[in-house]
Amino acid sequence: MEEFRRWAPNITVITATLALQLYVLRQVLRRAPKYRRQAWAGFAFASAWMLLAVPYLISHRTQGLPSETISYLVAGSLFWVLVMVSAAAWLKFAQPVLFDPRRRHLLALAAPVAAAPLVSAGVGVIVARRDPLVTEVSLPIPGLPKDLHGLRLVQMTDIHFGPFLDRNDLRRAVDIANGLRPHLTLLTGDLITRRGDDVEGCLQELKALRAEAGVFGCHGNHEYYAGTLDLTTRRGAQYGLRFLRGQSTLLQFGQARLNLAGHDYEKMGSNYLPGLEAMARPDALNLLIQHNPDVFPRAIAAGFQAVLSGHTHGGQINVEILEENVNVARVFTPFVKGRYEMGGGQLYVSSGLGTVGVPIRLGAPPEVTLIQLCGA
Numbered sequence: 001m002e003e004f005r006r007w008a009p010n011i012t013v014i015t016a017t018l019a020l021q022l023y024v025l026r027q028v029l030r031r032a033p034k035y036r037r038q039a040w041a042g043f044a045f046a047s048a049w050m051l052l053a054v055p056y057l058i059s060h061r062t063q064g065l066p067s068e069t070i071s072y073l074v075a076g077s078l079f080w081v082l083v084m085v086s087a088a089a090w091l092k093f094a095q096p097v098l099f100d101p102r103r104r105h106l107l108a109l110a111a112p113v114a115a116a117p118l119v120s121a122g123v124g125v126i127v128a129r130r131d132p133l134v135t136e137v138s139l140p141i142p143g144l145p146k147d148l149h150g151l152r153l154v155q156m157t158d159i160h161f162g163p164f165l166d167r168n169d170l171r172r173a174v175d176i177a178n179g180l181r182p183h184l185t186l187l188t189g190d191l192i193t194r195r196g197d198d199v200e201g202c203l204q205e206l207k208a209l210r211a212e213a214g215v216f217g218c219h220g221n222h223e224y225y226a227g228t229l230d231l232t233t234r235r236g237a238q239y240g241l242r243f244l245r246g247q248s249t250l251l252q253f254g255q256a257r258l259n260l261a262g263h264d265y266e267k268m269g270s271n272y273l274p275g276l277e278a279m280a281r282p283d284a285l286n287l288l289i290q291h292n293p294d295v296f297p298r299a300i301a302a303g304f305q306a307v308l309s310g311h312t313h314g315g316q317i318n319v320e321i322l323e324e325n326v327n328v329a330r331v332f333t334p335f336v337k338g339r340y341e342m343g344g345g346q347l348y349v350s351s352g353l354g355t356v357g358v359p360i361r362l363g364a365p366p367e368v369t370l371i372q373l374c375g376a
Contacts, residue, residue: 009328010058013081014050020084021046027091049077058357060194060225067196068163075164078358125360129164132173132353132366134180137339139346140376141285141305147254148285148373154182154211155369157291157310158190158220158352161202164359170205173353173368178210180370183253185211187241188310189220189265189291191232193356199228200235207239213251217243218262220291220311222356229264244289248279257284261304265291265311276302285373293335293349300345307347308371312336314351318363337364344376 025043029036054077056062057070065073141148154177161170177185191202209215217236223229233243242249244262251258261279266272273295280286280303288299293309300307312329314337329336340347348371351364 008331010055013078014054017050017081017084018047020081020088021050024084024087024091046080053077062195067194067198070194070196071163075358129169129359130365132176132368134176135350135367135369137348137369137371138374139306139339139348139371140374141346142344142376144285144373144375145256147256148258149375151184151253151258151373152180152182153308153371153373154180154185155188155308155310155348155350155371156185156209156353157188157350158313158354159187159202160193160222160352160354160356161191161199161205162193162197162354165354167201167205170202170353171208173366174205174208176368178208180368182211182370184213184251184258184260185209185215186289186308187215187217187243188289188308188350189218190222190310190352190354191220192226192228193222193354195226195228197226199226199232203232203235203239203241206236206241209241213253215241216249216260216262216289217241218289218291219243219245219264221265224265246275246279248281250281250284257281259284259286260289261286262289263295273298273302276304280304293340293347294333296335296340296342296345296347300343305345306373307345308350309335309347310350310352312349312351313355313361314349314364314367316355316361316364317358 021043025039028039032039054074057074057077062070156173156177159165159170159173187206191206192199206215219229219232223232229245233245236243244260245264246262248259248261251260259279259281261276263273263276273290276288276298282303285306286304287306287308288295288304289308290299291309291311293307293311295309296307312333312335315329317328335347335349337349337351340349348369350369351367353366353368355361
């Protein structure tokens with residue numbers, strides 16, 4: 001089921017692109033038959049690329065290609081999807097009007113409709129590369145001990161360090177995080193994207209993070225896919241970054257205690273997050289950091305009062321329809337972006353810093369989150 005959830009968006013995009021390519025081919029053959037050979041050759045190459053190359057590139061099993069090259073090839077493939085959307089829109093609306101005044105408005109619509117996907121992509125690239133916003137959030141916790149009121153937690157997640165978020169970008173985010181004077185800084189997974197990415201370079205930038213009680217983290221699904229769980233844990237510890245893997249640590253703030261627990265990203269199943277109940281303590285505030293926000297109901301049932309997650313990128317690309325944000329993430333989880341409450345417990349899902357696939361963000365700008373605990 002987890003494998004299907006991971007591949008379903010990719011299969012949908014590939015299938016839709018093939019259909020668009022076929023439509024564009026038919027229109028080109030009808031309008032410019034003298035270019036039949038070139039049209040068929042282009043269609044054959046683009047279809048083979050989408051059916052064979054794209055699944056291989058996004059399989060996280062690629063070998064022999066530099067990670068940066070794979071990133072650019074994946075992004076280029078997804079930009080091709082937008083080109084096909086624009087081309088199909090142009091060919092659909094820019095039909096000859098034959099002096100029919102009732103259809104002239106279709107011709108007037110052709111240019112803006114066709115340009116919209118590419119213009120939106122351009123705006124999304126600019127947003128994705130901007131300095132992250134500081135999102136301030138209050139988490140109301142029933143029965144919060146007095147000495148934990150106003151505790152400042154900084155969350156950074158989904159960095160996806162690589163060609164679309166480099167050292168300078170990450171350095172600025174680290175400076176922003178340190179400027180918030182946190183008591184505790186938390187990294188909630190996906191430092192990198194795929195096998196071969198520069199984990200060491202990412203950690204070298206993150207080691208500059210400063211917090212009164214320390215910097216802690218958990219691993220995301222991309223550390224799992226890239227096979228870097230142990231490496232990131234070991235090297236992170238050398239840089240003062242402690243990754244909690246099915247572990248908890250007790251932190252003292254005045255007369256109050258905060259029990260911080262972390263768990264690797266894990267596939268959903270009948271024995272999901274084993275031992276979670278044993279990590280909760282009745283004599284402390286229990287906070288879980290876990291990459292996947294779907295753990296929220298499980299964590300509350302296990303005795304945790306608060307959960308911090310990422311994973312969704314806030315949807316990354318959101319389209320507003322009837323005052324609702326529509327994005328791919330909503331198909332897979334009800335916890336996409338922001339604060340949620342359940343059974344007196346609190347969840348915050350951060351939009352994170354980086355991107356996956358195309359370096360585009362729409363309706364979900366990159367963020368560093370400042371979370372303050374308060375009484376309910």
